Amino acid sequence: MKVSTLFRATASLMGAVALCFNAYAEKLVILHTNDTHSAIEVNADGTGGVLQRKAIIDSVRRAEKNVITVDAGDMVQGSLYFKYFRGDVEYPLMDMIGYDVRILGNHEFDNGMKDLAEKYRTVKGARLSANYDFDGTELEGVFSPYVIKKIGGKKIGFIGLNVDPASLISANNIDVRFKDIIPEANRVAAYLKHDKKCDLVVAVTHIGYEKENEKTTDPELIAASSDIDIVIGGHSHTLIDPAHPEKYPSLLPNADGKLVRVGQTGKYGKYIGKITIDLDRLKGSDGKDYEYELIPVTDRFPEDKLDKRMKDFIEPYRQVVDSIGGRVIARSAYSMKNGERVGPMANMTADLTYDYLRHKVDSLQAAGVDVPRLDMAIMNVGGIRQDMPEGDITEGQILSTYPFSNYFVIVEIKGQDLIDALAVGARKGGEGISGNVRVVTDGKGGVRRVVIDGEEMDPEKTYILGTINYAAEGNDDMVSLARHRLIWTDDVEVAAPTLRWFVRQGELGVPVAPDPNPRYVTDTSL
DSSP, X not given: OHHHHHHXXXXXXXXXXXXXXXXXXXXXXXXXXXXXXXXXXXOTTSOOOHHHHHHHHHHHHHHOSOEEEEEOSOOSOSSHHHHHHTTTTHHHHHHHHTOSEEEOOGGGGTTOHHHHHHHHTTOOSEEEOSSEEOTTSTTTTTOBSEEEEEETTEEEEEEEEEOOOTTTSOTTTOOOEEOOHHHHHHHHHHXXXXXXXXXXXXXXXXXXXXXXXXXXXXXXHHHTOSSOOEEEOOSSOOBOOTTOTTTSOSXXXXXXXXXXXXXXXXXXXXXXXXXXXXXXXXXXXXXXXXXXXXXXXXXXXXXGGSOHHHHHHHHHHHHHHHHHHOOEEEEEXXXXXXXXXXXXXXXXXXXXXXXXXXXXXXXXXHTTOOOOOOOEEEEOGGGOOSOBOSEEEEHHXXXXXXXXXXXXXXXXXXXXXXXXXXXXXXXXXXXXXXXXXXXXXOSSSOEEEEEETTEEOOTTSEEEEEEEHHHHTTOTTOGGGGSEEEEEEOSSOTHHHHHHHHHHHHHHTOOBOOOOSOSEEEOOOO
């Protein structure tokens, strides 16, 4: 009886000791964001906002001893804050939040290399890029391939990996020697793991989770690697929710069958990713041992709990943005989602392009300029950056929806090159094409035929296309569009005539109600 009592007491004491040790286990918490796209204010759906993001991050810092904050790129471009202030708002705010590790997205290059160098030279925290060689450019010496953080007696290595800029970033905006992602990632990861004796290797990437073209994705990187333990990604705007792994799994096997944890938080700062790692149990661990959750960024913190220094910094910029953006110019008959590759937003964007350029051709011809009749328009869906809710449409909303410094162009191009570009769109799910065109697909990403004005497109015929200079350069993977002869370029940015189009609809009292029917249509009869 005494032995039994002693055993129970000893077991109870050991349990208490175990609980005590667990409570004081050395942990690392990695908080990460990606593709916040100049979302300084709270989004229309009540989520996000840089002040709420800072409050959440600070609350985790108060609760946890070891916290590292990581951003996976594209923290600019997408609101009036960037359009008018060119990063002067976003870069200081990211420093005020206190990011420890940052990499470049493709939109960081939107104002060119010189501007990016001026901004990034003062950025706090580690600036990583392992596969962009900037030697001989304005960015030489600004980035390192990796950084090692020593936490709780462990060495954590972080690698920065960037997207292939070809047909994505305008050649006028970037001057870099791109190194293939997988071999460079494996080289640096092996160096960190075996030479530098890192206990954990984290790849911070801006290459995307979902497959859209021939470029490397996070799942492909993981499948071809052996020394990367965690991937923190961006670029594809994928919300990797560990509660629903059936859609976008957060655990993927590497080349050796070991599970790697991968996270990405969608876009516009609506979520913060949180990865919790038990540093005392790193040996023999894999991705399933690293807890992962998404923290929704909501208005949980009252106004008096938000960072006053950040509020004071934002306020003068906000006043300018509000003064520009609040004027109601038109009304939308129904809500439309940006990013929908077939549907009203894509159709409307292509149709207003077609309408504007047809009238431009008429004006040029009346002035004696020899410009041929426009046949069709193509607009890349990636250039549409905001939703359009039902109801009032403001000037600021349009400028935020079409924020890029692009110009409308008219080009002469062969039918086959158009068909090839439209086929790229089919593989992605569609692009914006004018209402006189239908692309008939096989439902598997292949194109059966292209019909224009009721006739099948002739591969050998020459057509007159309206688009923007970015697409005409062969970007957004539509490389065949670069095989054109330039006829005319507008002298104002796309936003100006686009804004006039919406204003005119408002003046006419006509609600904006674009055709919702897809212009990429499927025929599975064969």
